[in-house]
Each structure stands twice: as structure tokens, then as C-alpha cells.
Amino acid sequence: EPEVTQTPSHQVTQMGQEVILRCVPISNHLYFYWYRQILGQKVEFLVSFYNNEISEKSEIFDDQFSVERPDGSNFTLKIRSTKLEDSAMYFCASTPEINSPLHFGNGTRLTVT
Amino acid sequence: AQRVTQPEKLLSVFKGAPVELKCNYSYSGSPELFWYVQYSRQRLQLLLRHISRESIKGFTADLNKGETSFHLKKPFAQEEDSAMYYCALSGRRSQGNLIFGKGTKLSVKP
Numbered sequence: 001e002p003e004v005t006q007t008p009s010h011q012v013t014q015m016g017q018e019v020i021l022r023c024v025p026i027s028n029h030l031y032f033y034w035y036r037q038i039l040g041q042k043v044e045f046l047v048s049f050y051n052n053e054i055s056e057k058s059e060i061f062d063d064q065f066s067v068e069r070p071d072g073s074n075f076t077l078k079i080r081s082t083k084l085e086d087s088a089m090y091f092c093a094s095t096p097e098i099n100s101p102l103h104f105g106n107g108t109r110l111t112v113t
Numbered sequence: 114a115q116r117v118t119q120p121e122k123l124l125s126v127f128k129g130a131p132v133e134l135k136c137n138y139s140y141s142g143s144p145e146l147f148w149y150v151q152y153s154r155q156r157l158q159l160l161l162r163h164i165s166r167e168s169i170k171g172f173t174a175d176l177n178k179g180e181t182s183f184h185l186k187k188p189f190a191q192e193e194d195s196a197m198y199y200c201a202l203s204g205r206r207s208q209g210n211l212i213f214g215k216g217t218k219l220s221v222k223p
Contacts, residue, residue, distance in 0.1 A: 003156075033209050043157070043199065043213040056210055091157065099208050101147070101159040 002026045004105035006092050012111045013082055021077045021108045023092030032075045033093040033102060034067065036060070043091065049075065050098075082112045115140050117200050119214035126190050127222050134185040134217050136174075136200030144202040146176055146183040147211070151197040160185075160198070170194070190221045 005024045013019045025032050034046040047057040049067055066078045075094075079086055089109050093102040116139040126132055138144065148160040161169045163176040163183060174185045183200060200214040 031209055035211075042215050043201075043211075045210045045212070048209045058210075093209070095209065101162065102209060102211070104157040106156045 004092055004094055004103050006090075006105035006108050008108060009106065010109045010111070012113065015084055015112055016081050019079050019082055019110065021079075021090050021092075021110065023075045023077070023105055024073050025075055025092065025094030026096075026103055027073070029094035029096045029103070031055075031095045031098060032067075032069070033095075034077045035091040035093065035104075036088040037091065037107075038085075038088040046077070079110075082110075084112050086110060087112045115202070115212050117202055117212050117214035119198075119200055119217050121217045122215070123218045123220065125220040125222065128192055129189050132185075132187045132190045132194070132219065132221075134198050134200075134219065136183045136185065136214060138181050138183065138200075138202050140181075140202055140204070140212075142204060144204060145208065146174070147201045147203070148172070148174055148183075148185050149199040149201055149213075151199070151216075153196070157199070190219075192221050192223055195219055195221045 007022045032049040035043050037043045045058050047061045047067055048055045064080045068076050089107045091107045092105040095102055118137045120135055146163040149157050150160045151157045172187045174183050176183050197216050197218050199216045201211040203211050
């Protein structure tokens, strides 16, 4: 069964550095999402992406965040200048249609020191 | 405010016992309700959604609009049901924007 894959599984970065989290959604999926989960807290929606543009974003997704689909397979989340509070598990998800259930990746654990 | 509440952080039962994982929600409008499950070292995956009205792995959940609840039930728990369970909702116009509860860890003891 095809899966959403995320790399790396764990990323450690210093405060103020830029970080790019990578995701390969399932190949025939058209809708892409990023979520995050700070340790001990809820899974939170960050952004949805369709047709090469952001369709919805949360208050968390400020100017420090950006998403991109640089080619036909990857979907990336960039944090320009990381803060300690960006430390979290970041989940990518994709769906073939707007009403379909989300398929999640295994997540990338980001640690900002 | 849009919110999903799972009051139990941890639920521990013995194999064969009934299980009920509680979920209450607050939403202005007609939400869709979901249960997601995360087994140890695995990814979040959909368990069931209220519009499907189906039973998956013996689990069922009924949407009670009067009580704004979507509790997950299983009559006889199995050890392999041990996992983290998340209740979530989305608006009809915003299907991918899920609002999650904090999750309940279910532990089924032999």
C-alpha cells in the first residue's frame, strides 16, 4: 500500500537557523497538509495546499513558515528562523480528493536547541 | 470556539472488557467527526468517520448531536487495540483542516 514518506525522521537545529522538512505524498494525491504536535499537546493543523497554492492556513502558520511543491513529488515545509517553541513533531498528510480521509506520514521530530 | 475534548488521558482495561473512549466537541455548524488511531511506532491512521456509519476492528462510534459527543466503543477489547486514539472534527467546507483532541492512550492488559 502506498504511503506518505517524510525525511528526516529527526532533525536537530540551532535557534535562528532555517530548516526544511521534506515529504513525499502518495503519487496520485492532490491535496497536501502539514500538521504539528508539540510534546504533550494536541495535533494542530498548519496549512493545506492544492493546485500549487495554499488553500488554508492556521494562525500558527506565520511569515516564518512556507510550503512548496518544488517538483512533481516533494512537498516541503520551511521554517526560516527557528525558535525553541518550534520544537515538535511535524506530520505531512495527503488525500486524493477534498472529502477523503487524510493519509499521514510518520512525522519528523524537530528539535531546536 | 471549535474544540474537541477527550477527558481521559489514559484508559486501562483488561482483555475482553468493554471499552468506551469519550469525545465531546464544540462546533458552530455541522462538523464531520473522526477517530484516528496511532499504534506504537506507526503513523496516524483513520479508524472511522461518522458519515460512514461502519464498524472497523469491532469499534463503533455514534454521533450524538444533542450531547455533542462521538464516543468510541468496542464491546470486547483485545490486546492489539492498545494504542493512542484521537478524536477529530472538520468543517464541511474545510475537510483537511482537522481539529484534534489531546488523545487517549488505551492500554489493554492480558
